[in-house]
Amino acid sequence: MSRLTSRSTSRLTPLTNLLATWLLVFGLPQSMALAAVPQDSMAQRVKACATCHGQEGRATNSGYFPRIAGKPAGYLYNQLINFRDGRRHNPTMTYLLAQMSDQYLQEIANHFASLELPYPPAQTTKAPQATLARGEQLVRQGDVARGVPACAACHGSAMSGLAPAIPGLLGLPHDYLLGQLGAWRNDVRRATAPDCMGEIARRLSPQDVSAVATWLSSQNVLQPVLQPVRQKVAPAGSLPTKPAMECGSGFR
Amino acid sequence: MNVMRLRSPKAVVSTLASILALALGAVVLTAWMNVRDGEPLDARQSPAIPTSDMAKRGQYLARVGNCASCHTARGGLPFAGGKSLETPFGTVFTSNITPDTATGIGDWTSADFWRAMHHGRSKDGRLLYPAFPYPQYTRITRDDSDAIFVYLLSLQSVAQPNRPHALRFPFNTQAALAIWRALFFSPERFEPQKEQSEEWNRGAYLVRGLGHCQACHAPRNPFGATQSNLELSGGLIPMQNWYAPSLASPAEAGLQDWSIEAIMQLLQSGKAANGSTLGPMAAVVFSSTQYLNDGDSGAIARFLKELPRHESTQPDRKSANSDGHGLGQRLYKNQCAECHGDNGEGSGAYPSLAGNRTVTMNSSVNLVRIILSGGFAPTTRGNPRPYGMPPFGQTLSDVEVAAVATYVRNAWGNNAGAVIPLNVQKTR
Numbered sequence: 001m002s003r004l005t006s007r008s009t010s011r012l013t014p015l016t017n018l019l020a021t022w023l024l025v026f027g028l029p030q031s032m033a034l035a036a037v038p039q040d041s042m043a044q045r046v047k048a049c050a051t052c053h054g055q056e057g058r059a060t061n062s063g064y065f066p067r068i069a070g071k072p073a074g075y076l077y078n079q080l081i082n083f084r085d086g087r088r089h090n091p092t093m094t095y096l097l098a099q100m101s102d103q104y105l106q107e108i109a110n111h112f113a114s115l116e117l118p119y120p121p122a123q124t125t126k127a128p129q130a131t132l133a134r135g136e137q138l139v140r141q142g143d144v145a146r147g148v149p150a151c152a153a154c155h156g157s158a159m160s161g162l163a164p165a166i167p168g169l170l171g172l173p174h175d176y177l178l179g180q181l182g183a184w185r186n187d188v189r190r191a192t193a194p195d196c197m198g199e200i201a202r203r204l205s206p207q208d209v210s211a212v213a214t215w216l217s218s219q220n221v222l223q224p225v226l227q228p229v230r231q232k233v234a235p236a237g238s239l240p241t242k243p244a245m246e247c248g249s250g251f252r
Numbered sequence: 253m254n255v256m257r258l259r260s261p262k263a264v265v266s267t268l269a270s271i272l273a274l275a276l277g278a279v280v281l282t283a284w285m286n287v288r289d290g291e292p293l294d295a296r297q298s299p300a301i302p303t304s305d306m307a308k309r310g311q312y313l314a315r316v317g318n319c320a321s322c323h324t325a326r327g328g329l330p331f332a333g334g335k336s337l338e339t340p341f342g343t344v345f346t347s348n349i350t351p352d353t354a355t356g357i358g359d360w361t362s363a364d365f366w367r368a369m370h371h372g373r374s375k376d377g378r379l380l381y382p383a384f385p386y387p388q389y390t391r392i393t394r395d396d397s398d399a400i401f402v403y404l405l406s407l408q409s410v411a412q413p414n415r416p417h418a419l420r421f422p423f424n425t426q427a428a429l430a431i432w433r434a435l436f437f438s439p440e441r442f443e444p445q446k447e448q449s450e451e452w453n454r455g456a457y458l459v460r461g462l463g464h465c466q467a468c469h470a471p472r473n474p475f476g477a478t479q480s481n482l483e484l485s486g487g488l489i490p491m492q493n494w495y496a497p498s499l500a501s502p503a504e505a506g507l508q509d510w511s512i513e514a515i516m517q518l519l520q521s522g523k524a525a526n527g528s529t530l531g532p533m534a535a536v537v538f539s540s541t542q543y544l545n546d547g548d549s550g551a552i553a554r555f556l557k558e559l560p561r562h563e564s565t566q567p568d569r570k571s572a573n574s575d576g577h578g579l580g581q582r583l584y585k586n587q588c589a590e591c592h593g594d595n596g597e598g599s600g601a602y603p604s605l606a607g608n609r610t611v612t613m614n615s616s617v618n619l620v621r622i623i624l625s626g627g628f629a630p631t632t633r634g635n636p637r638p639y640g641m642p643p644f645g646q647t648l649s650d651v652e653v654a655a656v657a658t659y660v661r662n663a664w665g666n667n668a669g670a671v672i673p674l675n676v677q678k679t680r
Contacts, residue, residue, distance in 0.1 A: 044601070047591075048626050048640030051647060085327030092625070092643050094326075099522075099538035099630035104637060 042111040048096070049112075057112045058120075059173075066176045073106075073113035074165030078191065078249050080105040087190040089183075119171045119221040127214045135215025138208060139169075142244075146203045149244030151212070158222060166250045174217035181209045192248035199245065285434040286379060289371070302402040310403025313396050316548065317389065317462040318540035322346045332356075332410035337383050338491040340476060342419030344383040352409040365401040366394055371439050379429045381417065382437065387478065388464035391442040391457065436477035455555025458548060459484075463540075468496035468532065485562060488617065493679055494531045495617040497609070500562035504613045507556045515553035519544055521634025527610075528603060530627040530641075531618065538630035580659025583652055587644065588660075596664045601639040606664035616657060616671045620679045623653050650676040 043056075049068070053059050057069035068076060083093040084100065097105065125132070137143075139159070142150035152159060154166055161168035169177075183189035184201035191197060201209070243250075314320065323346050325334040333348040351358040357365065357375075364375040372386035373379055380386060422428040442461060444453040459465050470478040471487035478487070486498030486505075497505035507515050510526070518524040522537040529537050544552070585594075591602040598604030605611050610618050626643035629635055644653065650673040657676075661668035 042637075045637055045639045048628070048642040051626070051642035051644065086325075087327060092645070095625055096628060096640070096643070099534045100628065101631040101636070104631045107637065 042107065046108055046111060052092070056115055056117055058115075058117050059171075063173055064175045064179065066173070067119075067171050068112045069115040069117050071113060071167050072161050072163050072165055073109045074163065075161065075167040075250070076109035076112055077106050078165055080109060082191065087192075089188055122170070122220045123174055123217045125174070125214055125218045127218075131211045132215050132218070134208065135211035135213075138204075138212050139215060143203075143208070148200055148203050148208075151216075153244045154247075154250065159216070159219070160221075169216050170219050170221045172217060174213050177213035177216055178209065181213065185209070191250075194246045194248050196243075196245040196247035196250070282430050282434040285438075286373075286430050287371075289439040302405070306399050306402045307406045308403075310399035310401070310406075312543065312545075313400050313462060314403055315540055315543040316458060317400070317464070318536060319349070319400070321535065321539040322384075323349050329408075329410045329412070331404065331407055332412045334412060334415055339383060339419075340490050341423040342417065344381055344417050344419070345415040346384075347414045348410060348412050349404055350407050350410040350412075351405045352411050355411050355413045356409065357404065358409065360401075362398045362401045365404075366397045369397045369400075370394075372433070372437065379426055379433060381419075381429065382432070382476070385464040385467045387437050388461055388466055390437075390440050391461035393442070396462070432475060432477070436475065449554070451551045451554045452558060454548065455551035455553070458552055459555050463552065465499070469499055470496075482562060484556075484559060486615075488615070489532060492532060493617065494621060495615040496532070497613060497615075497618070498562070499556055500559055502561060503563060504609060506559070506561065507553070508559065508561055510557065512550060512553045512557060515556060516546070516549045517634065519549050519552060521632045522630040523632075523635045523638070527608075528629045530622055530629065531625075534627065534630045537632065542630070542632040542634075579652065580655035580657075581663075583648070583656040584659050584663075587648075588656065591641075596660065596666075605660050606666060608666075611660050612666050612668045614669070616661070616669070616675060617679060619657050619661070620653060620671060620676050623648070623657060624676070624680060645680065650674075650680075 049057060052065045053068050054065070057067065059065050059067035059069075079088060080097060080100075081102070082088040083090060084097040084105070086094070100108075138148065139151040142148045142153065151169060154162070155169050156162050156166070159169040180189060181201045181204065184195075184198045185204070187198065189198075204212070320330055322335055322337065323331045323333050325332070325336075325346075328334055329350075331348070331350045333346040335346045337344045337346065348356040350356040353359050360375050367373050368375075368380065368384075369386060369389045369392050372382065372384065372390070417424065442457050444450075445456070448456070465484060466478050468489050469484045469486060470482070471485065472478055472490060476490065482500065484499040486496060486501070488495050499505055499507065502508050510524075514524045514526060518527060518529065519537065519541040522529045522534060522542065541549070588605075592598055592605050593602075596605035596608075598606075610622070622641060624643060624645035626641040628640040629638040631638060648656070653676045654671045654673040657671040660666065661671065
């Protein structure tokens with residue numbers, strides 16, 4: 001194979017000289033106005049997430065995309081791994097995470113978990129009172145006859161989640177909650193076995209799924225104005241000594 | 253019918269005999285072309301002493317060949333197969349290559365394995381589909397093949413039966429595959445070129461063999477065969493909607509004007525000063541090239557840098573300034589400038605778009621893909637915490653994506669063809 005030949009570029013014609021001078025005088029100051037150097041921070045690295053999950057992962061109280069700010073790091077990490085490894089399905093998430101190490105996913109999870117940000121008001125609902133009552137009943141007491149434990153039994157009495165890996169259930173869009181429970185029922189969303197949420201979702205009737213999603217999405221997150229948000233909203237408290245069901249994730 | 257009636261029975265028989273003889277000849281020729289360069293399978297049943305050194309070398313070579321990437325399903329056990337590969341002819345499911353005797357390659361000999369790599373035939377003699385890149389792997393040395401085999405046998409056995417391919421007729425027949433192979437495949441051995449350096453030859457061996465770069469970076473003919481007359485001259489990856497740019501053309505991804513160090517950095521960390529990897533190449537870096545040792549990475553860099561230049565044809569610039577009456581510029585200012593700069597100059601973490609070849613090259617597929625899907629460079633030792641590009645597919649319409657793509661293709665001295673909304677729609 002012949003070596004590559006490169007054309008000489010060192011000889012400049014008077015015209016290019018003139019052009020170069022012109023550029024030097026008039027062109028360069030503008031083209032050298034560099035954009036602000038991005039901060040060497042996680043916030044800057046994961047700005048791509050904001051397009052769907054909102055600025056700082058706050059999401060909005062409408063639409064489909066869930067809030068990720070302030071969820072337990074263990075929960076977020078499990079979800080990132082599940083998307084990457086095909087236990088949860090969303091083409092955009094899977095594509096974005098496909099070439100990421102466990103270590104970086106943990107760092108991303110820690111970043112969003114550490115954000116303490118106010119919640120927007122809950123979604124309003126026109127659902128009948130009976131639906132809301134059934135939803136609240138399932139959340140607070142469960143349904144013994146169907147073998148459905150209360151959401152509050154694991155997700156906390158304030159539904160704000162529990163460290164290390166049980167997510168809060170408030171501040172999420174109705175459509176997202178409905179989508180997740182439906183995905184669990186159809187085995188499209190999975191967690192590490194034994195998949196307790198899959199089992200619970202399958203025991204719920206479609207009407208129950210709708211009732212739970214409606215009630216949860218219509219509840220305001222308790223956040224006193226003067227108190228640091230962390231005290232009320234961040235995952236806190238201790239895990240139940242005996243989980244209502246065997247779970248492969250959430251408690252570990 | 254009239255024609256037949258005019259002929260004597262003898263002539264008819266003789267014509268039929270000729271046709272039959274020709275057909276028989278074609279079958280024999282096809283059959284011969286499928287078994288040529290074979291060796292008796294008992295020539296070297298298994299490596300003399302499978303040592304841990306050999307397994308370690310095999311692990312390295314398996315990474316260079318990126319075996320795990322196809323032979324592992326998403327979230328599945330390593331090398332247990334089951335991943336679906338979409339092709340224009342149907343779906344191919346990769347096979348279990350763990351040492352399980354019933355479902356993997358536990359009862360294979362190193363000669364069987366070599367025959368698969370070099371001849372593209374399975375242990376039972378079955379012809380393999382070239383989704384398994386044996387048209388490139390064929391150049392592997394027997395020693396390297398044996399090392400990979402020893403490594404695979406050292407893995408955890410996984411009992412997972414192979415899933416039958418879902419290919420359309422006639423592509424699902426061995427006869428069709430035999431004809432394909434007769435036309436487009438011949439077993440090859442890598443012959444070093446004496447006038448080239450040892451380093452160049454090592455690079456050529458890896459690029460043309462185990463690395464199977466040609467499998468993506470070359471055009472495919474209607475029968476799905478890569479055309480070897482223009483080495484690494486770029487091609488649309490079937491079914492994936494990504495364009496693997498030409499490595500022969502400095503206007504695309506040619507590395508002729510890069511330093512050896514920069515090429516090595518791109519291969520090993522997925523990011524260099526003048527470019528980073530996204531999409532399918534990010535996947536290759538993540539599971540394969542980041543593990544290259546300096547010697548091999550340098551050799552590949554040498555080979556690619558010295559690849560003969562073959563300029564791609566200049567784009568047909570129709571209505572290059574039709575960025576939607578300033579829509580593209582407005583979108584750029586609001587959505588892109590924060591990271592890529594007011595003048596497309598980029599900054600440390602974010603690539604410049606002025607003079608960026610992914611932006612300006614003839615095919616706008618990757619540019620549109622990146623705007624729609626965003627992406628992160630792969631996490632590697634050299635770049636463990638990559639920055640991301642957001643996906644705009646959910647927030648921008650086809651018209652808006654086309655406008656901003658056309659804008660960046662023609663701003664700041666860039667000069668490339670317009671992107672039309674239909675192209676965006678086809679890429680979604």
